[in-house]
Amino acid sequence: MSAYDGLPGDWELVVGLEVHVELATATKLFSGSPNRFGDEPNTNIDPVTLGLPGALPVLNEHAVELAMRVGAALNCTIQGCTFHRKNYFYPDMPKAYQITQYDQPLNVDGYLDLPNGVRVGIERAHMEEDAGKSTHVGGSGGRVHGATSSLIDLNRAGVPLVEIVSRPDIRSADDARAYVSELRSILVAIGASDAKMEEGSMRVDANVSVHKPGTPFGTRCEIKNVNSVRSVGRAIEYEARRQIDLIESGDTVVQQTRHWDEGDGRTHTLRSKEDADDYRYFLEPDLVPLVPSPEWIRRVHDALPMLPAARRTRLAAATGQPAGSEAVTAVVERGQDEYVLAVAAAGGDVARALVHVKEAFAESPDVPASDLAALTLLETGGKLTATQAKAVLAELVANGGGDAAAIAAAKGFEAIDTGALEGFVDEAIAADPDAWAKFCAGDGKAMGALVGLVMKASRGKADGKLVTALLQQKRG
Amino acid sequence: MTVRAADVAAAVRAGTTTATELLEQHLATIAQREPEIHAFNLVMTDHAREAAAAVDAKVAAGIDPGPLAGVTVALKDNMCTRGVPTTCSSKILDGWKPPYDATIVTTLRDAGAVVIGKTNLDEFAMGSSTENSAFGPTRNPHDTSRVPGGSSGGSAASVAAGFAHLALGSDTGGSIRQPAALCGVVGVKPTYGYVSRYGLVAFASSLDQIGPFTNSVADAALLLDVIGGHDERDSTSIPQVHPSLTDAITQGVEGLRVGRITDLPEGADPDVQERLEAAFAALRDAGATIVDVQVPAFTFGLTAYYLIAPAEASSNLARYDGVRYGLRVEAADTNAMYGVTRAAGFGDEVKRRIMLGTYALSAGYYDAYYGKALKVRRLIHDDFERAYQHADVLLTPTSPTVAFPFGDKGDNPFAMYLCDTYTIPTNLAGHPGMSVPFGTGAHALPVGVQVLAGTLQEPVMFRVAAALERAMQ
Numbered sequence: 028m029s030a031y032d033g034l035p036g037d038w039e040l041v042v043g044l045e046v047h048v049e050l051a052t053a054t055k056l057f058s059g060s061p062n063r064f065g066d067e068p069n070t071n072i073d074p075v076t077l078g079l080p081g082a083l084p085v086l087n088e089h090a091v092e093l094a095m096r097v098g099a100a101l102n103c104t105i106q107g108c109t110f111h112r113k114n115y116f117y118p119d120m121p122k123a124y125q126i127t128q129y130d131q132p133l134n135v136d137g138y139l140d141l142p143n144g145v146r147v148g149i150e151r152a153h154m155e156e157d158a159g160k161s162t163h164v165g166g167s168g169g170r171v172h173g174a175t176s177s178l179i180d181l182n183r184a185g186v187p188l189v190e191i192v193s194r195p196d197i198r199s200a201d202d203a204r205a206y207v208s209e210l211r212s213i214l215v216a217i218g219a220s221d222a223k224m225e226e227g228s229m230r231v232d233a234n235v236s237v238h239k240p241g242t243p244f245g246t247r248c249e250i251k252n253v254n255s256v257r258s259v260g261r262a263i264e265y266e267a268r269r270q271i272d273l274i275e276s277g278d279t280v281v282q283q284t285r286h287w288d289e290g291d292g293r294t295h296t297l298r299s300k301e302d303a304d305d306y307r308y309f310l311e312p313d314l315v316p317l318v319p320s321p322e323w324i325r326r327v328h329d330a331l332p333m334l335p336a337a338r339r340t341r342l343a344a345a346t347g348q349p350a351g352s353e354a355v356t357a358v359v360e361r362g363q364d365e366y367v368l369a370v371a372a373a374g375g376d377v378a379r380a381l382v383h384v385k386e387a388f389a390e391s392p393d394v395p396a397s398d399l400a401a402l403t404l405l406e407t408g409g410k411l412t413a414t415q416a417k418a419v420l421a422e423l424v425a426n427g428g429g430d431a432a433a434i435a436a437a438k439g440f441e442a443i444d445t446g447a448l449e450g451f452v453d454e455a456i457a458a459d460p461d462a463w464a465k466f467c468a469g470d471g472k473a474m475g476a477l478v479g480l481v482m483k484a485s486r487g488k489a490d491g492k493l494v495t496a497l498l499q500q501k502r503g
Numbered sequence: 504m505t506v507r508a509a510d511v512a513a514a515v516r517a518g519t520t521t522a523t524e525l526l527e528q529h530l531a532t533i534a535q536r537e538p539e540i541h542a543f544n545l546v547m548t549d550h551a552r553e554a555a556a557a558v559d560a561k562v563a564a565g566i567d568p569g570p571l572a573g574v575t576v577a578l579k580d581n582m583c584t585r586g587v588p589t590t591c592s593s594k595i596l597d598g599w600k601p602p603y604d605a606t607i608v609t610t611l612r613d614a615g616a617v618v619i620g621k622t623n624l625d626e627f628a629m630g631s632s633t634e635n636s637a638f639g640p641t642r643n644p645h646d647t648s649r650v651p652g653g654s655s656g657g658s659a660a661s662v663a664a665g666f667a668h669l670a671l672g673s674d675t676g677g678s679i680r681q682p683a684a685l686c687g688v689v690g691v692k693p694t695y696g697y698v699s700r701y702g703l704v705a706f707a708s709s710l711d712q713i714g715p716f717t718n719s720v721a722d723a724a725l726l727l728d729v730i731g732g733h734d735e736r737d738s739t740s741i742p743q744v745h746p747s748l749t750d751a752i753t754q755g756v757e758g759l760r761v762g763r764i765t766d767l768p769e770g771a772d773p774d775v776q777e778r779l780e781a782a783f784a785a786l787r788d789a790g791a792t793i794v795d796v797q798v799p800a801f802t803f804g805l806t807a808y809y810l811i812a813p814a815e816a817s818s819n820l821a822r823y824d825g826v827r828y829g830l831r832v833e834a835a836d837t838n839a840m841y842g843v844t845r846a847a848g849f850g851d852e853v854k855r856r857i858m859l860g861t862y863a864l865s866a867g868y869y870d871a872y873y874g875k876a877l878k879v880r881r882l883i884h885d886d887f888e889r890a891y892q893h894a895d896v897l898l899t900p901t902s903p904t905v906a907f908p909f910g911d912k913g914d915n916p917f918a919m920y921l922c923d924t925y926t927i928p929t930n931l932a933g934h935p936g937m938s939v940p941f942g943t944g945a946h947a948l949p950v951g952v953q954v955l956a957g958t959l960q961e962p963v964m965f966r967v968a969a970a971l972e973r974a975m976q
Contacts, residue, residue: 074603078822080704081583081605083737114818116841123821177837180825263601307864309873312815315740391828414670 034237036275040267041244042203043195043237044208044259047188048220049228050093051158056156056187057126061349064226070178076185078121083313086110090187091133093219094154095319095327097189098134100217100334101149105327106187108133108153110311115275115304119159119179127155129308133317139193139213140336141205142351148194159184189219195234195244200260200267205377207256212335212360224255225476231259235266236280245270246280250294252287262287266294338364345371346381354385366392375400376407379416387420394427402431412490413442440488448481452497455480467502474498505718508574508668509725509749512615515573518562520694522555525668526617529575529699533620533666542651542661542738543642544580544590546620546947551575554617563799568615576611577667578623579658581628582713583702591704592636593626595821595823595848597830605702606734607671607713614729619667624655626850627820628678628706628718631922632912635852640909643686645948649906652682652922655716662716669726670716675706676808677901677926679714680938684901684951687940687970689717692926693727694959698743700912705819707812708739710930720939720969724748727961741959751962752969757790759967762894765795768924774944779900784943785974786898786967796890796897797894800882804928805920807883810863811931817854817860847854851918855916884932891957896922896967899925901938901951925953935961938954939968941975 028135032039051449052062058075074082098105111129132153139147160183165175190211211229214222222229236247243281253262265287270280282301287293333341342364343350358364370384371377373396380403384392392399400420405411411419415435422434455477456463465473474495481494514520533546548674561568578584581591583601585608592598604612611618625635633641633656641656643649646665651660655672659682662670672679674692681691691714698713715726728749734740763783771779783793825831825844832847834840851856863872890897902922912918929936935958938951952971956964 045820074601077827079583079591079601079602079603079828080599080822081581081700081702082603083701085736085738112818114821115822116824116838118824118826120828121822123824126816170531211968305864305866307818307861307869309814309864309869312707312739313705 034267034374035271036270037239038237038267039240040198040263041195041238041247042197042263043234044193044203044206045232045234046207047230047232048097048191048214048222050090050187050189051218051220052087052090052093052187054087055185056087056090056154057185060185062186063106063182064180064228067167068178068182071182072184072444073080076121078123078180084126084311086314086317087187090154091317091319093185094133094152094189095219095324096331097152097191097214097219098137099190099328099331100141100213100219101134101137102150103134103137103149103152105134105319105324107316109316110314111153111308112311113308117158118177119161119181119184121159121181121184125156125158125482126311126314128153139166139209141202141209142336142339142356143202143205145196145202145205147196147202147206150192150194151190152191155188155190157183157186157188161421161490189416195236200263203233203263204256204260205260206362209335211256215362216332216335216338229252233263233266235270237267237270237274245274246282248280248294249284250287251297254289258289261292262294263395265292270293272370278359282409286307294302305502342367342381348378348381354381358385361388363388363392366396369396369405370400372405373400375398376403379403379406383416383420386417387424393425393427398423398428405431405435409490409493411435411440412488413492414487438457448485449497450494451481451484451489452477452501454484456501466498506516506668506904507719508571508717508722511574511668512570512572513563515558515615516567517791520573521557521562522568522617523552523612525573526551526575526619528554529619532664536644536664537666538743539605539642539647540644540660540664540666541639542577542657542664542666543620543623544592544623544638544657545588545699549588550587551617551619554612555565559618560830570614570725571611572667574616575619575667576616577620577622577658577661577670578618578909579624579655579672581624581673581704581706582608582671582706586630589621589704591627592624592638593848593850593853594637595830595845595902597848598829599829601702603702606699606736607730610690610730616669616874620661622655622661622670624657625654626649626853627816628654628673628711629703629852629856631677631681631919632907632908633676633682633912635850637850645687645904646906646946648670649908649948650911652685652906654678654682656682658689658716659683659690659896662718664687664688668718669722671713671726672716673703673706673711673713674926675712675812675854676708676930677923678718680926680936680951680953681818681902681922683716683938684940684953685906685949687949687951689720689723689810689937689939690716690951691715691727692721692929692935693731693935694741694935695733695930695962696739697745697935697959697961698727699737701736701739703736705815707815708819709815710812712809712930720752721749721971723937723968724752724965729784732946745959746962747864748961748965752965753788754966755787758968759791759896759963760794760894761786761791761967762794762796762890764801764890764895764897764899766797766799767803767899769923770924771782771903772905772945775900775903775950777943778944778950779898779952782898782971786970789974791967791970794894796894798883798886798897798928800886801878801928804883805924806933807858807876807879808923808927809859809920810872811880813856813860814863814873817857817861817864820849820853820857822834837975852916858907877924880931883928887932888936888957891960895956895960895963896957899953899955900924901953905944905948905950915952929955934958937964939971941971
């Protein structure tokens with residue numbers, strides 16, 4: 028149980044998430060302009076992006092392929108679909124309508140299994156175009172209110188998005204965070220998106236309500252501006268408590284869109300249901316229906332790589348660790364599991380490899396698997412202590428590989444054979460008989476003193492685990 | 504005897520005349536009569552002279568400039584021309600010069616044609632008289648006290664007045680065929696998707712289609728042969744190669760079945776009705792069979808159209824917000840700027856249709872209006888398809904009346920909408936239709952007869968049009 032799960036009384040949290048993901052295409056959804064983050068403002072534009080009179084959209088086939096991949100990875104039915112216009116005025120929306128999917132989306136009825144076994148239904152995962160970006164100048168905190176001018180960058184306008192809408196199946200803030208993390212891993216694994224929340228290529232809106240189990244769902248509020256996995260949990264937690272406080276003090280929850288403020292840790296009213304735009308959806312007449320052939324759908328399914336859940340199971344089985352362990356989760360999320368298995372295939376010790384990769388490789392490993400395999404064998408063969416191995420690994424990482432044994436030798440990490448080690452242990456017992464007596468009486472702390480003496484005598488070359496084992500052996 | 508575009512191009516290609524010489528003749532005619540007619544928003548004198556010189560240079564260098572070598576073409580001013588103002592006859596696009604050419608402009612240039620100017624229209628192609636132009640009306644060359652029809656009135660008048668060999672217009676509910684009829688020229692609305700819409704400023708995207716105005720059926724066939732075909736930049740353009748219409752019109756109409764719609768909405772003037780009967784008789788004489796067919800949903804076309812077209816227009820015209828291009832009237836904040844800019848930039852008819860369309864799409868009204876109109880559209884399509892099982896083409900009046908005097912329907916939008924009774928259903932069905940001049944009616948003004956056909960049945964439609972033309976010679 029985490030701190031997030033504790034709602035007061037017998038209130039239950041009900042959350043559905045809407046996640047917008049920018050697809051990793053070379054060009055935009057309906058034009059040939061580059062889909063690239065961080066370029067000089069208003070350079071990735073063309074008549075279609077600018078919404079110039081007479082310009083027409085042409086659907087990007089690669090975007091469709093990636094969107095289908097998302098659907099396949101989320102166990103959705105991929106179906107024939109149409110595009111609609113969602114009409115509203117905003118300066119960074121050049122056509123004054125967004126081309127999106129409405130009543131016939133590409134992907135429907137899927138699910139995502141969280142690492143803890145909870146299954147979250149996916150209602151739909153549809154395609155749409157992104158808007159441009161407005162920067163408000165002169166107001167407080169970049170908000171439009173009080174601004175003296177607004178700058179518009181249309182580089183993002185027309186970037187392909189998939190909006191993944193979950194069913195309201197999430198019951199805790201922890202599960203909401205797990206959903207976002209898992210979804211992110213999947214999207215990265217299938218190459219659909221880089222899914223970077225900090226760059227806005229993955230954006231999360233949370234629909235939050237509370238109720239008592241066995242009663243109908245409560246009125247929901249939509250929380251926007253949730254920009255990190257951590258904020259997902261915080262925002263939901265805050266919002267749930269806000270709603271419970273309202274209800275318990277005799278008030279009612281009003282359906283609203285609310286803005287999460289990372290600074291004060293609160294949600295604030297953005298607009299209520301009555302102010303909601305009437306988007307006047309209608310079929311986009313400039314596009315024809317998109318009907319992927321059964322062959323295309325099959326190809327997408329066949330080409331799908333192994334997904335994170337299956338990769339965790341595989342790595343767990345290979346390393347003997349639980350699938351939900353921190354090391355397995357982290358290594359799979361970073362996409363380094365193939366590497367760990369390659370170390371094993373090169374004859375290395377897979378459990379040690381997992382630890383090293385998790386600890387030492389923040390980015391993708393560029394040490395040849397065979398080099399790391401050699402290092403793990405020196406460890407398991409008793410030739411290097413864990414501490415020494417770490418030092419050798421640091422060298423390997425710095426040099427992009429190398430001969431572990433040679434590095435160890437250069438560092439003077441020659442092996443201490445068991446006979447010599449026993450000598451050091453006996454010396455330590457003789458040197459501190461008091462500690463030995465306490466250790467024999469069951470005082471764990473006393474062992475530390477003895478191990479310390481051995482380390483000192485061996486100038487740090489002794490393997491701490493081996494020393495402990497020898498001491499326990501001698502105690503009988 | 505009218506000059507054929509094909510003969511003009513042949514003469515230029517053979518070097519017996521030059522594009523420059525032909526252009527100067529047209530410019531002289533324009534100088535003489537344009538002040539009276541006002542067909543053009545812009546005569547592109549310099550651009551056209553450069554284009555003509557380029558054609559002549561090619562001929563001199565032994566390079567074939569193409570099938571429209573030296574042929575002058577007037578473009579409705581809702582087709583984008585790179586670096587040349589494209590106004591849609593609206594103040595809202597004030598000062599805007601497109602940074603790109605419409606696909607048809609590129610195609611025309613590649614075929615050796617010389618674009619001579621941008622023609623006047625009802626603002627954003629909304630109207631049937633070209634009176635709704637922010638730059639003043641165009642006058643009918645046959646009687647300058649009367650309208651040329653609309654919305655492509657400038658293009659129709661430019662061909663009728665001899666300002667250009669050919670012209671292009673756009674037809675959303677009759678905007679090519681009706682002015683063609685009123686100006687006594689040939690006007691064609693091809694099958695939806697026959698000609699690329701890329702670069703045509705949208706009015707109602709699911710109905711808009713570009714087509715020719717010409718002095719002869721052969722010219723229309725030639726022009727459509729050049730501009731027709733798939734364009735990867737227009738997803739709704741039909742992905743296939745169209746058969747040659749120039750070839751098709753060499754065939755007669757023997758054995759063809761020409762349909763008379765027995766439940767056609769009434770309202771055509773007697774002089775127009777009389778010319779329609781003469782057309783049936785002429786086709787019978789040419790060997791066609793006249794058959795009776797029914798298109799029950801025809802009569803609902805007007806109502807369905809005035810929900811669907813404004814709905815799409817309300818969305819298409821929302822981009823004119825003063826933010827990026829065209830007119831901007833400054834105001835305290837963005838929302839206020841939108842309001843005052845659009846209030847100042849759009850004319851009454853455009854505002855009327857934006858409001859109508861916005862309402863038709865609104866939550867709570869969608870099903871009753873827009874949704875129902877879509878169902879009617881389907882009905883119309885299906886009724887036509889059934890009729891085409893019994894007839895190869897259908898014959899109707901193009902316009903219920905001959906050209907009417909200015910201001911005649913000015914205070915009554917609905918009376919104006921009735922001008923398009925016979926043309927609108929074709930757009931809703933996505934089918935082709937064309938107007939062929941067939942003599943004169945009241946006040947010795949031209950009357951057009953409309954030939955309708957099924958999807959991609961342009962070849963048979965053109966055969967019938969050619970037979971009507973021959974009957975008049």
